[in-house]
Amino acid sequence: MLMFLISLLSTAQYVENSRNTYRFKYRSELYKGTRLQITSKLEALKNDSKFIDIPIEIVNELNSLFIKTKKQPIPKHYKKHAIKFLDALYNYEDFANAYESSLYAVVKKVKKDMYVVDFKFEREFTKAKVRLDRKLNENPTNIEEFDTAKKELIDSQTKLLCHRWMKGKFEKYKGIDIVKNPDSLMKTFKKTEALPVYKLYNADQIEKIEHYLENQIIDFYYKKSLPEIDPDVLDLQYITKM
DSSP states (O other): OHHHHHHHHHHHHHHHHHHTOOEEEETTEEEESOHHHHHHHHHHHHTOGGGTTOOHHHHHHHHHHHHHHHTOOSHHHHHHHHHHHHHHHHHHHHHHHHHHHHHHHHHHHHHHHHHHHHHHHHHHHHHHHHHHHHHHHHOTTOHHHHHHHHHHHHHHHHHHHHHHHHHHHHHTOOSTHHHHSOOHHHHHHHHHHHHHHHHHHHTTOGGGHHHHHHHHHHHHHHHHHTTTOOTTOOOOSSSOOO
16 A cells, blocks of 8 residues: 555656656747647647648648647657647648748739730630631631631630630739638639649759649639630720621
8 A cells, every 4th residue: 555655646746747847949939838738839839820721631640740749648758749740830831931922923923924915815816717707708618627717716715715704813913912811713722732732842842833833823713714704705905806
């Protein structure tokens, strides 16, 4: 009985001492207090709004690291796992900042390019219309040539209409706020591409990110525009209306 009490007191003393030795520093931030207090602080960081759109694969990784951390009863083991968790969390924060910066640069470039190619797409459409009219006048019985010319006209018209729809969206995007507080379209795109871009970032292929995002964002908005366009509504802005 005496040995049991001594053992119990020793354990209580160890727990009490342990409560006072949960202390470590990370990125100039001091983490000090009981295991419960520090764990609560780590959980609050994990649930911060800036991490709300993290891809599920990364969420699962962070949750796993967090669970392993909070289960550690020994201070030095707790510290080791806590630092692993914080490394992963802040690595994603560093990535998120770089991602937003790259995405904003791409938005500005695409917006500028929209104005540059606007005349080009309209000219392609009018040329296709002229070709179709010529085929009808020259040889209206040549069905194969007529179908080819008609398809070219429809394709160029679709491209122009989709471009104009996209151009209208990008014209409203002003300032870095569009990627920090995105509208529904940009929010969907940003979340969809977060994981692929994160993989490029972690593979030290940062120079490829903007090129990748530019291709993806044009494809994304183009596909979103297809159900929205009206083939019967097309305003020719540069060339004499036909």
